[in-house]
Amino acid sequence: MANYIHVPSGSPEVPKLDIFVTERDPSGGGNPGYRRGALELLRRLRPDWKPEEVTLKIFTDGITNKLIGCYVDEKMDDVVLVRIYGNKTELLVDREEEVKSFRVLQAHGCAPQLYCTFSNGLCYEFMPGEALDPEHVCNPEIFRLIARQLAKIHAIHAHNGWIPKSNLWIKMGKYFSLTPTEFVDEELHKRFLQDVPSRQILQDEMAWMKERLSNIGSPVVLCHNDLLCKNIIYNGKQGDVQFIDYEYSGYNYLAYDIGNHFNEFAGVSEVDYNLYPSRKLQEQWLRSYLEAYKEYKGFGTDVTEKEVEMLYVQVNQFALASHFFWGLWALIQAKYSTIDFDFLGYAVVRFNQYFKMKNEVMALKLPE
Numbered sequence: 001m002a003n004y005i006h007v008p009s010g011s012p013e014v015p016k017l018d019i020f021v022t023e024r025d026p027s028g029g030g031n032p033g034y035r036r037g038a039l040e041l042l043r044r045l046r047p048d049w050k051p052e053e054v055t056l057k058i059f060t061d062g063i064t065n066k067l068i069g070c071y072v073d074e075k076m077d078d079v080v081l082v083r084i085y086g087n088k089t090e091l092l093v094d095r096e097e098e099v100k101s102f103r104v105l106q107a108h109g110c111a112p113q114l115y116c117t118f119s120n121g122l123c124y125e126f127m128p129g130e131a132l133d134p135e136h137v138c139n140p141e142i143f144r145l146i147a148r149q150l151a152k153i154h155a156i157h158a159h160n161g162w163i164p165k166s167n168l169w170i171k172m173g174k175y176f177s178l179t180p181t182e183f184v185d186e187e188l189h190k191r192f193l194q195d196v197p198s199r200q201i202l203q204d205e206m207a208w209m210k211e212r213l214s215n216i217g218s219p220v221v222l223c224h225n226d227l228l229c230k231n232i233i234y235n236g237k238q239g240d241v242q243f244i245d246y247e248y249s250g251y252n253y254l255a256y257d258i259g260n261h262f263n264e265f266a267g268v269s270e271v272d273y274n275l276y277p278s279r280k281l282q283e284q285w286l287r288s289y290l291e292a293y294k295e296y297k298g299f300g301t302d303v304t305e306k307e308v309e310m311l312y313v314q315v316n317q318f319a320l321a322s323h324f325f326w327g328l329w330a331l332i333q334a335k336y337s338t339i340d341f342d343f344l345g346y347a348v349v350r351f352n353q354y355f356k357m358k359n360e361v362m363a364l365k366l367p368e
Helices: 034-045 095-107 140-154 168-178 186-195 199-213 254-266 279-297 305-336 343-362
Strands: 055-059 066-071 080-084 114-118 121-125 220-223 232-235 240-243 250-253
Touching (some): 034 066, 140 254, 140 279, 168 199, 168 305, 186 343, 199 305, 250 254, 254 279, 279 305, 305 343
Antiparallel strands (some): 055 066, 080 121, 114 121, 220 250, 232 240
């Protein structure tokens, strides 16, 4: 699907460096192995930095990759982020599409500068600000900025004459084919059999979703597809937000991107769906979004009640697909990831919420 995303002509090329950054010290000396690889990258990217003066800071928020900040100045005026891809994440992520999306978003002022890619990761500019938590994303001052920034991305025209199609169902089908049928760990396998719906049930639900959701009229746009709280950087001084991590970005249903973000109000490590935004909050959010989206598309800024209601229905129905997608994703991670996180438990939480919400949200009717 990467051919849908067209990088604007004149965009700076991104060097590919033949460097592999290991997570462990190959000599067994106890030092983190990534320091050697990170310094090798910095020799190319920041040749004037002295290796002995480089500080490495590990960011621990992510559950897919390892992220390391590299800098020499204590004020952190210039920080190079080194992101090492998680184990087997190439099964889950189209790296070519990720880089294209990154470059397109950078060209439109929606992403930091991408310095290079390397054998098992990429390096990019650090964005000052704070990564958000669930309590921040329901703050009207902040959520209006988020809605506006997402509208800006959705309004980007990057498909070079193609009529873009969503690859949601293709990707979901691929994830389904990669989900494990058993686990070596006995306890894990027992939980898997007990708590995860059978393959037949999952397959039937996917077919049902594709049939229903493909036909509710949500346009296909350039999406972030993974707008969890920690992927939103809020800069209070400048009064703006920026989104990071474009691994899952690509063309998708507009309503999926918003529904996925609303699901993320519940958090990741301790998921609480009582935090899912109320109808009132959603309507305020969606009105801000539609005003900005129309403005970016050159359609004025008048938004009707009917438009807000239609988007509300589409978003809450597509939130089901988001639960399902990340449920499948988490099952694959439970098998392959080396990150210390209960991926199986997370899969169960997402599938449970899918079945809990299914009847309620599918009872919503699109306005006539």
